[in-house]
Amino acid sequence: MSVSDRHRYRREKLFEAGKIASKALAFACSQVAAGVPLLTIAESGEQRIRELGGQPAFPTNISINHHAAHYTPALDDTSTVPELALVKIDLGAHVHGYIADTAQTVLVGKDEKLQNLVQAAEAGLQAAMQTIRAGLRIWKVSKAISGAIRQFKARPIENLTGHSIDAFNLHSGVAVPSVARSGERFVSPRLKEKMVIAIEPFTTYSRNPNVENLEPGHIFGFVRSQNPSNSKLRNLFSQMKVKFAQLPFASRWMTEFVEPDQISHTLETLRKEGCIHSFPVLGLRDGSFVAQAEHTIIVEQTGCTITTKRPNE
Ligand code: MN
Numbered sequence: 001m002s003v004s005d006r007h008r009y010r011r012e013k014l015f016e017a018g019k020i021a022s023k024a025l026a027f028a029c030s031q032v033a034a035g036v037p038l039l040t041i042a043e044s045g046e047q048r049i050r051e052l053g054g055q056p057a058f059p060t061n062i063s064i065n066h067h068a069a070h071y072t073p074a075l076d077d078t079s080t081v082p083e084l085a086l087v088k089i090d091l092g093a094h095v096h097g098y099i100a101d102t103a104q105t106v107l108v109g110k111d112e113k114l115q116n117l118v119q120a121a122e123a124g125l126q127a128a129m130q131t132i133r134a135g136l137r138i139w140k141v142s143k144a145i146s147g148a149i150r151q152f153k154a155r156p157i158e159n160l161t162g163h164s165i166d167a168f169n170l171h172s173g174v175a176v177p178s179v180a181r182s183g184e185r186f187v188s189p190r191l192k193e194k195m196v197i198a199i200e201p202f203t204t205y206s207r208n209p210n211v212e213n214l215e216p217g218h219i220f221g222f223v224r225s226q227n228p229s230n231s232k233l234r235n236l237f238s239q240m241k242v243k244f245a246q247l248p249f250a251s252r253w254m255t256e257f258v259e260p261d262q263i264s265h266t267l268e269t270l271r272k273e274g275c276i277h278s279f280p281v282l283g284l285r286d287g288s289f290v291a292q293a294e295h296t297i298i299v300e301q302t303g304c305t306i307t308t309k310r311p312n313e
């Protein structure tokens, strides 16, 4: 394959993944209503991704109210959507390792201030996408995001960022913060043409807009250099790596490999051996609500292209 063929192929797969993720997100969001089990919502999104010819790039995150990210239901989860809630649905699809990552917030119930928070996150995302082009320092993108959010009298979460994406790598090293720190104005990295970036502002009214680890989660990631010492476990681990493409996975996806009552023990053993790590649930300690919006984009010479465009965009 020539270089230009390879670029064309990559772009094609990125758009395929983007379309799949966008459709799956719309479907998962349409399921959100008071009383619906989170397990149903999470699995419906993932199943839709598979039906459309992709694979989940990570478990569906359903983060409610003061939770910002990394909540996914376990197999025995009985929780349901509350009467008044900000429900962030964040999901990803990949096609041959080419990833799309996208999120939306659904307001359940009526509340103007919460609706405003959702709009602020969307406005932050739109402002970023209107600013991005090759050669620009990331600081300028952060500035656009925070400026748009402040117009809604909301604040961006400071310690959650957008991120670059590579094939089979969801967080490949470049961060796009939603706040522009003055010290970074002339030193923050420049966007490069063809970079794939997920932009994801989170918004809140909290006086301390920084998330913390609130509780252990049910999402796990591979430690790529590490393998289990025991040969039976090593075998299982290599099958997991193939199945999950070394991307983040949910404890409930382990039913493929072990009996449900063996999942916790198996994951705990792998964790102790340093082969996997768990993602704790991130949220605001003071209980303030959080909204989020996310798209995956490709940086172009004069702007950017959204791979996860929604039907109404
Ligand atoms: Mn995401």
Ligand code: MN
Binding pocket: 101, 163, 198, 200, 294
């Ligand atoms: Mn993301």
